[in-house]
Every structure is written in structure tokens, then in C-alpha cells.
Amino acid sequence: MDTVNPLYELRNIEHFHDEKKVLDIDKLILEQSQITGVFGPNGSGKSTLFSLLSFVNKATIGTILFNGIDSKKLEQKIKRDIVILPQNPYLLKRSVFENIAYGLRLRNDTKDLRQRVETTLKQVGLESSFKNRKWSQLSGGEAQRVALAARLILKPKVLILDEPTSGVDTNSAQLIKEAIFLAKQKWDTTLFISSHDHNWLNHTCDKKVALFQGKLVENGSINLLFAPWKKDINGNLVKEFLCGQKLVFEDSLYKKRDSIVMLNSEDIYLNKKSQNSIKAVITSIHKPTCDEQMQVEFIIGGITLNSKLPKEEIEKKNLLPGSEVDVTIDTSKACWI
Numbered sequence: 001m002d003t004v005n006p007l008y009e010l011r012n013i014e015h016f017h018d019e020k021k022v023l024d025i026d027k028l029i030l031e032q033s034q035i036t037g038v039f040g041p042n043g044s045g046k047s048t049l050f051s052l053l054s055f056v057n058k059a060t061i062g063t064i065l066f067n068g069i070d071s072k073k074l075e076q077k078i079k080r081d082i083v084i085l086p087q088n089p090y091l092l093k094r095s096v097f098e099n100i101a102y103g104l105r106l107r108n109d110t111k112d113l114r115q116r117v118e119t120t121l122k123q124v125g126l127e128s129s130f131k132n133r134k135w136s137q138l139s140g141g142e143a144q145r146v147a148l149a150a151r152l153i154l155k156p157k158v159l160i161l162d163e164p165t166s167g168v169d170t171n172s173a174q175l176i177k178e179a180i181f182l183a184k185q186k187w188d189t190t191l192f193i194s195s196h197d198h199n200w201l202n203h204t205c206d207k208k209v210a211l212f213q214g215k216l217v218e219n220g221s222i223n224l225l226f227a228p229w230k231k232d233i234n235g236n237l238v239k240e241f242l243c244g245q246k247l248v249f250e251d252s253l254y255k256k257r258d259s260i261v262m263l264n265s266e267d268i269y270l271n272k273k274s275q276n277s278i279k280a281v282i283t284s285i286h287k288p289t290c291d292e293q294m295q296v297e298f299i300i301g302g303i304t305l306n307s308k309l310p311k312e313e314i315e316k317k318n319l320l321p322g323s324e325v326d327v328t329i330d331t332s333k334a335c336w337i
């Protein structure tokens with residue numbers, strides 16, 4: 001069975017902007033040493049959630065525990081290890097070197113500064129000569145990576161990246177991904193990332209959280225299906241899995257071809273007799289800490305999805321890792337983003 005190592009625990013969180021509720025999360029546990037991808041359409045509350053996780057803002061209502069400690073009692077030196085790269089980061093009107101060194105200077109931690117700046121530049125795929133450039137002599141993708149380097153040099157315990165790939169090309173996005181993996185590997189950094197490049201985020205994160213209109217679409221492992229989509233003769237979108245099996249989404253005529261579908265695991269049924277079921281193989285069965293039910297993960301043509309079942313039902317149906325199962329997905333409950 002998998003064990004989870006909770007870093008954040010959000011309890012009954014509500015956050016308001018101008019009396020409008022923009023975030024409403026009953027319970028959410030976020031694990032340590034993971035890269036958590038936060039998915040959701042514009043205005044769904046991703047940046048708001050990040051502002052709470054970085055303790056830049058305080059939730060209007062509710063409690064956030066960090067390492068089991070109520071955030072209201074967190075010491076400043078613990079908060080200092082939580083670093084955020086906001087959407088549209090701001091560079092100081094100084095050299096690249098001074099931008100990257102800024103945080104360390106503030107902390108009076110300037111030993112081997114030059115070498116540390118150069119190492120960090122390398123981590124984000126920029127040559128050492130970049131350190132002498134002015135902030136104004138950078139392309140969008142380079143500026144984004146300099147802003148990331150300015151956070152990485154702090155070796156944060158938690159790094160929150162709000163849209164780190166916005167306005168960058170595929171090459172820069174790849175370099176950002178490599179820098180993220182390095183931070184996790186070298187310093188055991190826990191990362192939270194949002195991106196509208198869903199494909200990039202899907203390939204970068206270990207865990208997924210999805211928000212829609214300020215609410216969690218699912219508390220736990222979220223099921224996401226990404227483009228490419230095909231169309232059937234009625235114009236509905238069809239997911240064709242690598243194994244050739246197909247899943248038609250009714251009433252998806254007007255959905256865009258780069259849409260993502262979020263599926264609640266409660267709307268996915270295993271071994272239930274139905275005409276449109278598809279074959280899958282169970283890869284793991286475990287019990288999430290925050291859930292009474294067991295989570296059954298299974299794979300269909302290379303795509304991993306999950307469903308939730310009571311333990312007794314798993315035993316009754318004799319479901320085991322490696323078992324083949326018939327999966328029925330209630331596509332009418334799909335949430336499109």
C-alpha cells in the first residue's frame with residue numbers, strides 16, 4: 001500500500017474577493033516531495049490557492065496546517081522556505097546576476113555567490129555569459145527562466161510556480177521542466193505548478209489537483225483525459241486509446257479539440273454490466289488517507305485512470321493488480337476545461 005506524507009492540510013477553506021467566494025475547499029491534503037499539477041480553466045482559483053499555500057494571503061475562512069502546524073503559528077523562518085514564482089514575474093531593472101543573487105543578498109547568504117549564480121543559470125539552461133545581460137536584453141522565455149533561477153538559488157523546500165510556461169516556446173518549457181525535476185531530485189523540493197499547457201503539466205507532475213469555479217473537482221487523484229480528440233459522425237469528441245478502444249463523449253459537439261476532460265472517480269464503474277464498457281488492467285489498489293474508500297488505478301492503452309470502491313466490493317469482485325476489468329465511464333458527468 002502507498003503511504004502519503006502530508007505537507008499541507010487545508011480544512012474548510014473559503015476565500016473571498018470583494019464578497020465573491022473564489023475558493024471553496026472542504027478538505028485537501030497535499031503531499032511532500034511531490035510535483036503537484038493544478039489544473040483548471042481561467043478564473044478557477046489556481047492563483048488564489050497558490051497565494052494561500054505560499055502564505056502571501058490568509059484564507060478568509062478556514063485552517064491550513066503546514067507540517068501539522070496551524071499556519072497562524074508558523075514561524076517566519078519556515079515561511080521563508082516556501083517560495084512562489086508568480087504569474088508574470090517581475091524582474092528588477094538590473095543585471096541578470098543581480099536578479100538571481102537578490103534573494104541570497106537579502107538573506108545575507110553571499111558565500112560563493114558568483115559560482116552559485118552560474119550553477120543556477122546552468123540549471124535553467126542559460127549560459128554563464130547571461131549573468132552580465134541587462135533585464136531588458138532577454139527574450140520572454142529567457143526572462144521566465146531567469147525569474148525561475150532567482151527562486152531555485154534559494155533551494156526552497158516548497159516551490160510554487162504559477163504558469164511558468166506562459167509565453168515560452170517548447171524548448172524553454174522543456175528546460176523549465178528539467179530544472180523542476182532537478183530541484184525535486186537535489187533538494188527534495190515539493191512543487192506546485194499550474195499551466196495552461198496541459199500536456200506539459202501532465203508530463204511534469206506526479207499528482208493532479210483540478211479546480212473548477214473555486215471548487216475541487218475531486219479530492220484525491222483526478223482523472224484527466226487530454227487531446228488529441230477524434231470526432232465521430234455526429235461531431236462528438238471521441239477518445240481513441242492506444243489499444244484502439246474508443247470512448248465517445250455525448251453532447252461534446254461544440255467542445256474545442258484541445259479541451260481536457262475531468263472525470264470524477266465516482267463516475268467510473270468497474271465490472272458493471274454495460275454496452276459501452278472498455279477493457280482495462282488494474283495497476284494498483286490503495287487507500288488514500290483522506291478517504292474511506294479504496295482507490296483502484298487501472299490503465300487503458302497507456303492512460304491511467306482511477307475509480308473508488310469500498311474494500312468489501314473489491315474483495316467480492318476479487319479485484320487485484322494485474323486483473324483485467326470492464327470499465328464503464330459515465331461520460332454525461334464529464335467536466336470540460
Ligand SMILES: Nc1ncnc2c1ncn2[C@@H]1O[C@H](COP(=O)(O)OP(=O)(O)OP(=O)(O)O)[C@@H](O)[C@H]1O
Nearest residue numbers: 017018022040041042043044045046047048049087
Ligand atoms: N485581487 C482580486 N480582486 C478581485 N477578484 C479577484 C482578485 N484576484 C482574483 N480574483 C477573482 O478570483 C477568481 C479566481 O482567480 P484566480 O486568479 O485565482 O484564477 P486562476 O485559476 O489562477 O485563473 P487564470 O488561469 O486566469 O490565471 C476570478 O474570478 C478572479 O476574477
